[in-house]
Amino acid sequence: MVKFHIQLDSEIPASKQLFDQIQFAIASRQYPPGHRLPSTRQLAMMTGLHRNTISKVYRQLEETGLVESLAGSGIYVKAQGHEGGSKSSTTQSRLHSEDFPENAYQIIQKNINELLSLGCSLQQAREMFLSEINWRLQCSAQVLVTVPERDIGAGKLILQDLEPTLGVPIQLVPLEQLGEVLEETDSATVVTSRYFIKDADAIAAPKSVRVIPVDIYDYSKEIQIITQLKTNSCLGIVSLSSGFLDAAERIIHSLRGNDLLVMTAQASDFQKLKALIRTTQTIICDPASYSQVKQKVEETEQDLIRPPEVICSDNYISSESIRLLRQELGLGK
Secondary structure, three states, X not given: OOOOOOOOOXXXXXXHHHHHHHHHHHHOOOOOOOOEOOOHHHHHHHHOOOHHHHHHHHHHHHHHOOEEEEOXXXXXXXXXXXXXXXXXXXXXXXXXXXXXXXXHHHHHHHHHHHHHHOOOOHHHHHHHHXXXXXXXXXXXXXXXXXXXXXXXXXXXXXXXXXXXXXXXXXXXXXXXXXXXXXXXXXXXXXXXXXXXXXXXXXXXXXXXXXXXXXXXXXXXXXXXXXXXXXXXXXXEEEEOOHHHHHHHHHHHHHHHHHHOEEEEEEOOOHHHHHHHHHHOOEEEEOHHHHHHHHHHHHHHHHHOOOOOEEEEOOOOEOHHHHHHHHHHOOOOO
């Protein structure tokens, strides 16, 4: 069960702390699509917050499009875009079972039988299967990664994680330019973080372009390190993404309050990065920033009594999310 930590004496409103933490739990798939969020009563007992405050946070999450309220049932994480779309299928002639993955042919039979039970003819079922496969092949020919211009670094992190594994053309497009790019594109799949899925889908859906959200890494290893740092330690966070730095700072504050001094810097901001290296004992950075951080540490090392420990996160996008994206694009596991 995800645990939430609220610093009640903080300058950051308690509702904002809780909103950030739940949003992160959804974006990192700790709360996957379809997951039922804790009741206001459960969260009140866990965090010490008033149930009205928690209800306000849930309404804000619903407004962002991340969750949906089902009357009499509760609040659930909403599936986004074409996430978990229609089942993949094959239109090859019937072959021996060893030519297919295990149970693949049984899945095809089941789906065809379900279509027939709804009144479809075999010809109609064939046309639907072919149409879906052709559409997916066309969409998978190009992938557009989109994020807002203000946080283009997040897009670069997504791009860095996807390029080595997808093997198809990938283009980074600011969200503000997505509509214009889609006007000039015959077919594509749009990929973004759950933080930006609502805006991306609003632009792509009218153009019949699918949007698939990817889940960010849950940073469980890094969070454990942070919780074990000594009181009054100085922690540095370095990333390409300004949005990630803002969210990380708030979440760390929710975990440790004023026990830690947190400094953040984008890898391209050399002055802030240099000051961070001189002050902090521990630095956590994304893979894209790691080489620059290490280089700056080495350049500054002779002026330091003790160089900071530099910890590089594994990824920005979770490996499971990349696997699911490859599957959705028809690229295999």
